[in-house]
Amino acid sequence: MTTVPPERQKILGLVKGKLPPDEVLIRELKLGKGKKFTLVGTPMGQELKELSEYESPDVFNDLDLDITTEAAAIEAFAKDRRNIRKVKEATAKLKLEVMNPPREGKRLLVLDLDYTILDTKPLTSGSLPPSECARPGLHAFLEAVYPHYDIVIWSQTHWMWLEAKLVELEMVGSDKNYKISFVLDKSPMFTVFSTRDGQPFKHHVKPLQIIWSKFPHWSAKNTIHIDDLSRNFALNPGSGLKIHAFKNAHTEQAMQDRELEKLSRYLVLLAGVDDFRNVNHKDWKKALQ
Structure with missing residues (x-):
């Protein structure tokens, strides 16, 4: 029992x-x-x-930092010997279970879960039903971008709870006009040392090179990473797009959230760009004006 x-x-x-x-x-x-x-x-x-044992502390730590766009600093960070070694080790250890094979010619959308498309706390506590924890317009967003992108979910949580969250949100195991290619949990993530307010700042990252090594047809040229924490794409700042966190799902303000509707329009526009490296995603909303 x-x-x-x-x-x-x-x-x-x-x-x-x-x-x-x-x-x-x-x-x-x-x-x-x-x-x-x-x-x-x-x-x-x-x-x-449940939260303390399986969730990464970074999931609940919303202290963020501005990732530099200075070319020299980005190059130095990417060429750091420790970071290179960590990427190689994580790539070698990674065992992917592809749910839906990549489609020819599609761009790659790497999508964070907790507080990006989901208010995590009421879901894990059971205080709200899953449908009310999802960011408004979640399924419409995924259906809008799916014709242009293969979708990968990368969450800073244990795989067991990641899968459970996706099932509860009906992102897998249900009939929708989109499919998730595969998911990544916290296992391939590792820590790096950045600077915040002039002080060393240790945090986890989601290195896209791990995916690119497994699927060479994807690269910085055709990959976009959506997250509520810019520190997660510290190793790939040019591929990252930060949106504001989704919290307090039970409130009227949260129910009026339209971030995903705007983001879907931006990603559809972006899909027509030959090389994503030529686009600065920091001011993405201006492209919609």
Whole structure:
């Protein structure tokens, strides 16, 4: 038996495609002999343990820094011997499970999860249903950009909770007019040393070179990384686009959020650019005026 209450239970790997309604009985699913699936969820009384044990501290640390656009500083950071070694080690260790193969000619959209397209706290605590934790317009956004981009989710969390969040948000395992190519969790991330307010600042990064090494048809020329924390693309500042964090999903202000609608229009425009390296994403909203 389990101490996970029914409203927090998430069953992964039970069926492929669209999830059956809650009222369907297990015997009606016609599962094969020896079928295995995973039940995940937070047991009663362990809500805080879930966050402290599986989530990276950086997920909840919203102290950010301005990533320099100075060419010399960017080059020096990228050529740092420690950073190069860390990228190679992370690439060698990475084992990708591709859910939907890359499509020919599509650009790459690397999308953060927590506080970029999801208010994480009410989802993990169960205080709000998943649909109310998603940033407004999430599925419309993904459907709008999918004709132009293959979509990769990169979250600073444990893979088990990453998968559970995607299922609850109906981004996987349901019928939508978009598909997620693959997901990355916190495993390939590593720490670097930047400067914040004149002081050394240690933080994690999402090095895109890890993906580019696995899929050479993608590069800085055709990749865009969306995140609410610019420090996450410190090794690839030219490929990063920062949007404001989505929090307090239960409030009227949050429900009026239109960031993803604007972002979808920008990404569709960007898809027509031959080389993304020629575009400064810092003032992306001005391109919509």
